[in-house]
Amino acid sequence: MNEVNGNRLSVACGGLHAYDIVWEKDFHAVSGELAGLGLEGRKACVVTDSNVAALHLDSFLHAASPVFKSVTVFSFPAGEESKNLDTVRALYTRLIEESFERGDCLIALGGGVAGDLTGYAAATYLRGIRFIQVPTSLLAMVDSSIGGKTGVDFEQYKNMVGAFYQPSLVYMNLSVLLTLSERDYRSGMAEIIKHGLIRNAGYYSWLMTRRQEILDRDYEALLVMIRESCAIKRDIVERDPKEAGERALLNFGHTLGHAVEKLKFPSLLHGECVSIGMAAASLISARRGYLSHEEYEKIVRTLQSFGLPVLASGITAQEIVEAAGHDKKMDAGRWKFILLKQIGDAVIDRTVTREEAADAALEILKS
Ligand code: GLY
Numbered sequence: 543m544n545e546v547n548g549n550r551l552s553v554a555c556g557g558l559h560a561y562d563i564v565w566e567k568d569f570h571a572v573s574g575e576l577a578g579l580g581l582e583g584r585k586a587c588v589v590t591d592s593n594v595a596a597l598h599l600d601s602f603l604h605a606a607s608p609v610f611k612s613v614t615v616f617s618f619p620a621g622e623e624s625k626n627l628d629t630v631r632a633l634y635t636r637l638i639e640e641s642f643e644r645g646d647c648l649i650a651l652g653g654g655v656a657g658d659l660t661g662y663a664a665a666t667y668l669r670g671i672r673f674i675q676v677p678t679s680l681l682a683m684v685d686s687s688i689g690g691k692t693g694v695d696f697e698q699y700k701n702m703v704g705a706f707y708q709p710s711l712v713y714m715n716l717s718v719l720l721t722l723s724e725r726d727y728r729s730g731m732a733e734i735i736k737h738g739l740i741r742n743a744g745y746y747s748w749l750m751t752r753r754q755e756i757l758d759r760d761y762e763a764l765l766v767m768i769r770e771s772c773a774i775k776r777d778i779v780e781r782d783p784k785e786a787g788e789r790a791l792l793n794f795g796h797t798l799g800h801a802v803e804k805l806k807f808p809s810l811l812h813g814e815c816v817s818i819g820m821a822a823a824s825l826i827s828a829r830r831g832y833l834s835h836e837e838y839e840k841i842v843r844t845l846q847s848f849g850l851p852v853l854a855s856g857i858t859a860q861e862i863v864e865a866a867g868h869d870k871k872m873d874a875g876r877w878k879f880i881l882l883k884q885i886g887d888a889v890i891d892r893t894v895t896r897e898e899a900a901d902a903a904l905e906i907l908k909s
Pocket of ligand 1: 685686688689691789792793
């Protein structure tokens with residue numbers, strides 16, 4: 543474990559402080575944080591989806607509105623289908639109609655879709671205005687709200703258009719996690735288990751020993767876990783903000799996972815597909831002799847014990863490999879596959895063959 547303490551973590555970009563991640567039990571501290579960024583008296587546009595708006599918009603506005611001259615709310619239909627240039631266009635139109643200037647800000651209140659599309663609009667409107675991440679899903683808290691990846695899907699291609707653009711603040715109210723469905727919560731656990739597997743064997747073991755409290759969403763367990771996952775991601779994105787190298791390790795489980803996601807959309811959630819992809823990548827790691835077969839089986843059992851799937855159905859190995867071949871994480875036509883040298887130590891491997899991938903895909907299709 544990194545032994546992160548307190549309720550704040552600083553994130554740097556290019557060696558300079560870029561933003562803080564703040565963890566709280568509610569939204570009460572958000573106004574002080576926003577005022578500290580010099581946003582007093584400016585305009586804000588809160589971008590949120592229809593589900594999150596119904597649950598958290600009122601309490602967020604109650605806490606945040608006093609800081610601003612005015613606040614407008616841009617709400618879009620919940621779901622990945624909204625993560626496209628049409629939604630961004632509608633948001634630009636709203637910002638222009640309401641005369642948003644460069645000193646004003648956007649606030650993403652929601653999961654990964656809200657964060658990614660708001661960040662992309664913020665990166666491009668007037669060549670860049672400030673934006674705040676207020677993630678409300680477990681996945682957005684530990685992954686997509688940190689590190690400045692913003693963007694939207696284009697046609698059938700996921701995250702194909704985007705920009706690296708850092709938020710000014712990431713504010714997490716951990717109590718909102720109590721409103722997540724069991725399935726959404728467990729889906730977020732896939733990225734957390736990933737952090738242990740790629741970077742920190744001690745954290746991976748801790749997750750297993752605290753499994754029941756984590757599944758019960760015990761506040762103290764959540765705080766320790768989210769802080770640790772954010773710290774692991776922070777360390778990686780600080781060293782490699784634009785994915786020139788090490789940041790690709792965060793894509794463990796994503797090469798085949800994204801392929802399954804594409805083929806099974808919308809029946810499987812992102813984290814569920816990452817779980818299936820991690821099982822496959824761990825199998826390839828074991829077949830390469832990096833992990834023992836027992837370690838591979840233990841990874842599978844861990845994923846299952848957090849309620850995550852490791853098998854897919856209704857698709858073929860050939861379809862998975864074909865879909866993975868169109869992944870944007872390719873490099874000169876080769877997969878940048880992430881394998882585990884050992885638990886807590888991942889590597890980028892450009893030598894995984896279609897045959898190895900197809901054999902692993904066959905394994906995740908077994909019923
Ligand atoms: N979600 C992977 C990354 O931020 O690089």
